[in-house]
Each structure stands twice: as C-alpha cells, then as structure tokens.
Amino acid sequence: MDRTQVAIIGAGPSGLLLSQLLYLNGIDNIVLERQSREHVAGRIRAGVLEQGTVELLLKAKSGGRMLSERLVHDGVSLAFAGRSVRVDLKALTGSSVSVYGQTEVTKDLIDARTAAGARLMFEAAEVAVAEFDSAHPKVRYRHNGRTHELSCDFIAGCDGYHGVCRQSIPQGALQTFERTYPFGWLGILADVPPASHELIYSNHARGFALCSMRSMTRSRYYVQCALDEKLEAWPDARFWDELRVRLPDEIAAAVITGPSIEKSIAPLRSFVVEPLRFGQLFLVGDAAHIVPPTGAKGLNLAAADVRVLYQALVEYYRTSRTDLLERYSQLALRRAWLAVRFSWWFTSIMHKFSDDPFNHRLQLAELDYLSGSTAALTSLAENYVGLPFEI
C-alpha cells in the first residue's frame, strides 16, 4: 500500500495550491484528479483575484507570470438607469484587485507542481475515501487500469461541489444551507478588447449584464438568462445585441464584438455545508461552499480555506499541535459566510428577480443611495477587495 501524509482529492485551484504550499513546507502529499490535465487547464471560470489570493500564490512560488501579466484594477463601475458610477476601490480601501484568469492560475500551479516532481495523478477514476474517522484514513482509486490503495494522515476534499468527499460523510453529520436563484449567467469569451479598462456591473430592466475581461485583448461578457435557456438559441449576434441593450449608451457604443471562443450557461447558487471537518477529512473550496459569481468570491474563498488549512497542517507536523486544525472549520466558515452574505446582497441588487416594477424601483433607489454615500460605497468596496483575514 502506498503512503503519504496528506491525500488531496481534486486538482482545481484549491487542491493544487494546497499541494504546493504543503510541499514547500516539507509535507508529503498526493493529488488525485478525475479529469485529464488538458481538461483541468482549459476550464474557463473565475478571473478576479483579491490581494490576499495574490499574496498566497506568491507565497506558493507560483505567482511570477501572474505578476507580469495580471491587470491591476483600482475600481469597478455600477451601471443603472442609463448612467454609470465608478467605485474607487483603491481610494476607498487602499486595495485593488487583480484580473488574472483561473485558467492561468491553474496552469501556473500545475507547472510549479510538475517542476517539483509532484505526485499529481490526472485521470484517477473511482476515487473513494474511507476510514477518515480513524487515525489512518485510506483512499482507493483506479489509475492506468490498476486499482491503488493509499494510506494517509489526512484527506483534503478539494473536489468541488460534485465531488466524492462531501458525499462520503455520513448524512446526519452535516448541515447544509442553500439558496438557488431563478436565473443563470450566459457568458461568452471573445478575443476582442474590453469595452472599458475596468469591470462594469449593470442593472437593467431586462436583466443583469457584466463587462469583464481576461486581458486587454480578451473579453468576458455575461447576461442574466433564464435557467432553461439553450445555448443554441444564442448565436453570437443575439448575445451582442442583448448585452448592448442592457448597458448605458456610452458603454454599449464602446463594446467591440467578435466571434465567441467559448459560450456557456452557469446556474447561480449559494451553498454552505457545516462543519468543514469530519475526523481526518477536511472540506475545502467549492466542496464546502458555493457563492454566485456576482461578488467574484468563489476562487478567493477557496484560497482563503487553503490558507487556514495549510498553516494548520504545518503547525501540526512541526509541533504536533492540533489547535489550528481544530479551529479550521470555524475560521473558514466565518469567512465563507461573510462572502455568502456579500455575494447574495450584490446579486440581489443587480439582477431581475421578477416583473414586479416595485422591486426594480427599490434596486434603483439602493444603487442611487450607494452612488451618493461614501459610507455605503466603502462597505461595497471593502467586501469586493476582500475583508481582512486574521488567523
């Protein structure tokens, strides 16, 4: 039977980052990933990094390319009622955010792990976690047609919302909290310059729209859509028309269109499970919580979990102390709920929930108030750039 100190299930950003930080601290680990390397590296997802995430990637010695290629954004704009208001993140909080795609974060981490000779197993099938309520958890999986068994001290469940780890915990041991939203986001990626050098979040009577980007030559745009919408019903021309209708005239005129290189529909959900630890199994990132992408928090929250867990494991292996491991769930959940609250609130004021004009007028009043109040804007800004996080 093979052995490691920490078995990490999932090679998304949380699994890869945890693996790299543990390795740099001399802690042996294996990452088991169900998908191929190409699939993992090609998934288009998040794109906005908080400063705390940037710092953690640098600590993981996986931030060199990010530092040279990221776009630093000192502000975002809120568009509503035909006008646009800039939220000066830097002036209000002293912090900025970095635009650097999750695909790039993942590629950098895979490269760093591969260069260090990591045991990073892609296409690991039928992963099963067992005996994690004992001191000697086991992980079984199939790889290259053979069945393997791994013995470890801890299992990190970094396997996303649909992963096996959370599902392996006895039902009665977990409490789940969930909100689904009655709409999704239809997103496209296109190799065209963005409409603005910063992100624009737009509230419109027809529904929400977001102008985002991955670089100054690659744009990411979204429009709110019905949950049962079909991609076939959205040729590029229809998408661009709908996007422009939902933006103030000046911004709509600045949208440069082009063929989409990716198009997808994502449902929106708030989800939290408690606690995040069961015996020697720890839930991390999307395996533990999901937030709607409006607040750009999903990836940052995954990184925040990793920050607590890797320090707790380092403390354990260096000093045999278990205090931080015992507090992992409490610390990670506190931050998760703050992000759930902010993402829910931001989603609530920016999206169309019904045809009731009263609701839309309330949203416009809230945005009007926000744009004229430094206190309200500061509250938005400090949540957007990431709240301080002391362990």
Ligand SMILES: Cc1cc2nc3c(=O)[nH]c(=O)nc-3n(C[C@H](O)[C@H](O)[C@H](O)COP(=O)(O)OP(=O)(O)OC[C@H]3O[C@@H](n4cnc5c(N)ncnc54)[C@H](O)[C@@H]3O)c2cc1C
């Ligand atoms: C379509 C989409 C768009 C998003 N857009 C944004 C955005 O704009 N902004 C934002 O902040 N966040 C966004 N998010 C959220 C963000 O991408 C996630 O929060 C982030 O990926 C979490 O990282 P993770 O490593 O915890 O989970 P994941 O990235 O989900 O990684 C989990 C990994 O585990 C693997 N896995 C699953 N099951 C098993 C198994 N049984 N065995 C082995 N491996 C397994 C998966 O293949 C995957 O590689 C988006 C998410 C999605 C799905």
